[in-house]
Amino acid sequence: MARVVLTLPVGQVTEKLSQIGCRSPPAARAVPSADWLPTHQLRFLPPIFEKKESYHHICQLALQLLADSTTSFDRHRDSPIQPIMSFGKLYGYKENGRSTVLLAVAKENNLDIELVETKPPVQDLEYFKLNPLGRIPTFVGANGYILTETMAIAVYFTSQNEKTTLLGKTKQDYASILRWMSFANTELLPNIANWFRPLVGLDPFNKKNVDDAREATLKTVVVLEQHLLVHTYLVGERPTLADLFVTSLISRGFQFVFDKKFREEHPNTTRWFETITNQPTWKAVVDKPIMIDEAVKYTPPKKEPKPAKPAPAPAAKPQTKEKKEEEEEEEAAPAPKAAKHPLENLPKPTLILDDWKRKYSNADTRGEALPWFWEHYKPDEYSLWRVDYKYNEELTMTFMSANLIGGFFNRLEASRKYLFGAASVYGTSNDSIIRGAFVVRGDDALPAFDVAPDYESYEFTKLDPAKPEHKEFLEDQWSWDKPIEVDGKTYEWADGKVFK
Structure with a gap:
């Protein structure tokens, strides 16, 4: 049977029951409430009533009290009705393994959980107030209780049912x-x-x-x-x-x-x-799991087709001298030519950067791509550079640091023909470092990087591939498979961007 819970002062109950013509208040079982002392309360539950109208009277009383502007609705003291609340919100998404188990446990224990669709990378700064690492899942209880980490949330959900068998017998x-x-x-x-x-x-x-x-x-x-x-x-x-x-x-x-x-x-x-x-x-959560017949395989990205060259315009008919002079008078002055990139005057190199970029994109980095690079690299055509962000102490969330790199790369567009490199974020939110490595056409970094207004936020250090430690540094920066160590502290790779 459904239950209606009323928490009311005795005098108010008696008065209201009389007003609606209920002559038998004792028809509802009165239970003293222990959570509001010393004021007397009654909790009215609908047990077996002598008359069917008694349950109707209780419901009618509840509606009248809700409509009565003089009734206090303070949830800690004079709440006329104690509503059944949602247990809380779960931030995640159903297809995520760490979220799926929590939804299943909630179902098993009849917990009313609201799923708030949240997929990484999370960029809502408000979410980081709930989970400083910006990861999913996160649980926020109806009472404001915040809990992160899947194992902890799973045990918390399960323990809400004192008779559960999901936590074992011993x-x-x-x-x-x-x-x-x-x-x-x-x-x-x-x-x-x-x-x-x-x-x-x-x-x-x-x-x-x-x-x-x-x-x-x-x-x-x-x-x-x-x-x-x-x-x-x-x-x-x-x-x-x-x-x-x-x-x-x-x-x-x-x-x-x-x-x-x-x-x-x-x-x-x-x-x-x-x-x-x-x-x-x-x-109840996942209707049918996906079970493949053949494991997925790596498929290199397709090469973009080169744009077709425009067809040559038909040769113009010879004009008379008078007609040509008239048109020249009507033509506007030609627009000034765009300034050439300072690296455009360098002789054509034997290593074409586009060839290297395709090799990097389509081949295993350490197994095939890097050996190919060293085989074709010419120090008289290109130089190698280490790039360090100068203001790591100001970095906050790792996704924001990655966006910082992305913005810098966007502003390097004018030098795309003369540059290749990668930069990464190492560490965790509020404790991270930006570092990268580039190959640059020519012997100087400045002509390639000063097209970006914020290039001065980075420090550029020339690398010597003849030194094993310099060569190793570049390979690590392009492979994204090793942490870095700064002042004796290890920073794990978190995110990265490639400029190609």
């Missing part, structure tokens, strides 16, 4: 559940992501990195496969939070790289995955 069960959740969050998902993201164009493609991620993923899945050989579920004899959590995070593998051959080689993991994704709780 303390050892609970510890084992946390163990599998941590395993998936720190070992399984990062390796799967490093495997498939470069293949679908979400990250720069580096064949060695992809191969390493594949091997690491397969080693990790072996742990699951061996455990599930003798266990139906990860912990205990029935599904737990561990099963929902690991299923959600491993689903990206089945979507992109765990193909039919993989599933045949890992029958226990596949059987378990299909069992969990067919649970009613899971199907």
Whole structure:
């Protein structure tokens, strides 16, 4: 039966019941409220009434009290009605593995969760007040409670149901559940992501990195496969939070790289995955998981066709001297020619930058592209430069720092024929560094970079490829696979842009 809860002072209840002609106030069970003392209250619940009209009277009373302008609606004291509130908001999106599991757990525990569609990279500064790292998911409770990190949110959602079986029966069960959740969050998902993201164009493609991620993923899945050989579920004899959590995070593998051959080689993991994704709780969020027959493969971007040369204009008929003089008098003065780029007068190089840019875009960076570059690089035609942002202490959010690089690159457009390079953001929000490396036509950086008004915000240091440390620096900047160290502190690669 539906329940109506009224929290009212006794005198106000008696008076209002009399006004609407309810002669039997005791027909509703009166329960003293302990959360508002010393003032007396009654909570009216609709149990079994002697007359059907009694429930109608209670509802009518509630409506009249709401319409009564003299009634106080302070939620902490005189609230006439205590409404059922949403449990809170979840910032994420359903297709995201870390969000999917939270929605499934919320369904299992009948929590009213509002999903606020949020996809990375998040650029709303207000969101960073909720999650300083700007990541998803983030939970904001109806009472203002803020919680980040998927594992913490999942346990919090599950614990709202005191009778839940998702957290196991014993303390050892609970510890084992946390163990599998941590395993998936720190070992399984990062390796799967490093495997498939470069293949679908979400990250720069580096064949060695992809191969390493594949091997690491397969080693990790072996742990699951061996455990599930003798266990139906990860912990205990029935599904737990561990099963929902690991299923959600491993689903990206089945979507992109765990193909039919993989599933045949890992029958226990596949059987378990299909069992969990067919649970009613899971199907309420994801109707049917994606399971590919053939793993995705890296496809280099197509080369842009060169624009067709315009057809030559038909030869003009010879004009008489008088006609030509008349037209010359009517013609306006020709517009002044645009100033030439200072590097335009250099002789044609043997290394054509466009050839290098195509090689960089289509080949594995360290395995093929960089060896090709060093083979064709001529120090008498080009120079190499390290680029450092001068005001790293002023950098805030990493996505804003990446946008700063993008803006600088946009303003280098006039020098595109004479430049190639990459710059990256290292570190985390409010503690990051911008650094990069370029190959420049000619022996000086200034003619290429001063076309950008903000070039003075960067420091340019010439590199000597004969020095191993300089060569290594350039290769690292163009490969995006290593952190940097500054004053003894390590900064991980966060984001980057390529100018080509």
